[in-house]
Amino acid sequence: MIEVNQIKKVYKDGNFALKGVSFKIDKKITSIIGQNGAGKTTLIRILSTQLLPSSGKASINGYDVVKNPYKVREITVSIPQEARPMLWYNSIDLVRMYLCARGMNMIKAKPVAEAAIKRVGLWDSRYKLAGDLSGGQKRKILVAMALASDADVIFLDEPTTGLDPLSRIEVWSAIKAIKGQVILTTHYMEEAQALSDDVIMMEKGKVISQGSVGELLKSFYGLVRVESKRRIKGRTSYKVGNTWISYVEKKKAESFVLKDDIIKPISLDDIFIKKGVNLES
Ligand SMILES: Nc1ncnc2c1ncn2[C@@H]1O[C@H](COP(=O)(O)OP(=O)(O)OP(=O)(O)O)[C@@H](O)[C@H]1O
Ligand SMILES: [Mg+2]
Incomplete structure (x- = not known):
C-alpha cells in the first residue's frame, strides 16, 4: 500500500x-x-x-x-x-x-x-x-x-x-x-x-x-470521438490544434460525419481533452 x-x-x-x-x-x-x-x-x-x-x-x-x-x-x-x-x-x-x-x-x-x-x-x-x-x-x-x-x-x-x-x-x-x-x-x-x-x-x-x-471513462459511455475540421453543432466539442474533437453517440456517428472526418473509439486521451489540456501529438 x-x-x-x-x-x-x-x-x-x-x-x-x-x-x-x-x-x-x-x-x-x-x-x-x-x-x-x-x-x-x-x-x-x-x-x-x-x-x-x-x-x-x-x-x-x-x-x-x-x-x-x-x-x-x-x-x-x-x-x-x-x-x-x-x-x-x-x-x-x-x-x-x-x-x-x-x-x-x-x-x-x-x-x-x-x-x-x-x-x-x-x-x-x-x-x-x-x-x-x-x-x-x-x-x-x-x-x-x-x-x-x-x-x-x-x-x-x-x-x-x-x-x-x-x-x-x-x-x-x-x-x-x-x-x-x-x-x-x-x-x-x-x-x-x-x-x-x-x-x-x-x-x-x-x-x-x-x-x-x-x-x-464512464462519462463517455456510448460515445465515440469525431475528429473534424469543423465543430459539430449541438455536441460537446474541443479545439486541439487545427482539429475539432467532438463526442457523438456511437449509433448516430455515421449520420454526423463528413468525408474527411475520423471516428475513433474513446480512450484515456479523451479525459485530457475534456479537462481542456492541449495534447501533444
Ligand atoms: N532537477 C530539477 N531541477 C529543477 N526543476 C526540475 C528538475 N527536475 C524536474 N524539474 C521540473 O519539474 C517539473 C516536473 O518534472 P518531471 O520530470 O517530474 O516531469 P514528468 O511528468 O516526469 O515529465 P516527462 O513526461 O517529460 O518525463 C518540470 O517543470 C521540470 O522542468
Ligand atoms: Mg518523467
Missing part, C-alpha cells in the same frame, strides 16, 4: 514541480499518466527515496520514505526514466549482479536471472554484451532486473519508451508477471489501458483524477 499525503516539491531553482499531491494505491498495477513536466518522475523519485519532498508525507507499506529510507529501499525497486545497464556485461550477469547486490546468494541468483531474461524475450542474445544490444533490448534488461527481484513495490518510469510494438507487448507481459505491486509512468494511453488496475492522471504538479480505466 502506498500512501501519499500533500506532497509538495519545489526544486532549488524555484520550480514548483509538485503542488500538493495526495492518493492511495492498493491495486496491483497503477499507471501514472500526464504530459511532459506534469511531475511524474519527481513523484517517483520521492517515493523511491532518491529525492526529498519539500513538505508532505508518503509511505510504502507503512514505512515513511523520509524517516525510513533504508527500509523503503529494501522493499522497493526503481527503474529510472534515463537508466541504462552497464555496457560491458551480458544480460544474465547484469541481472545476477543486481540480485546479489540486493542480498541474494550468487548460486540462487543464476536460475532466477535466467528465468527473467527468458521472460522478457532476451534469451537468444543472453551472452551478448549489453553495449552490443539495441536500445529496446537494453531497456528489457532493466525490466528483467525488476522482474527477478522479490521487491514488494516496483517503480518503472516509462518502461517501454523507445520499444518497437512487439517488444512493448513482451515487456507488458513481463510487467504483468511481476509479483509485487507495480507503479509505472507512461505516455502511451493504450499501455495504461492494457496494463493498469488503476490510473492516476497528473497535470502541472497535481493529481486530476484517479480510478480504473472503466471508472475514468
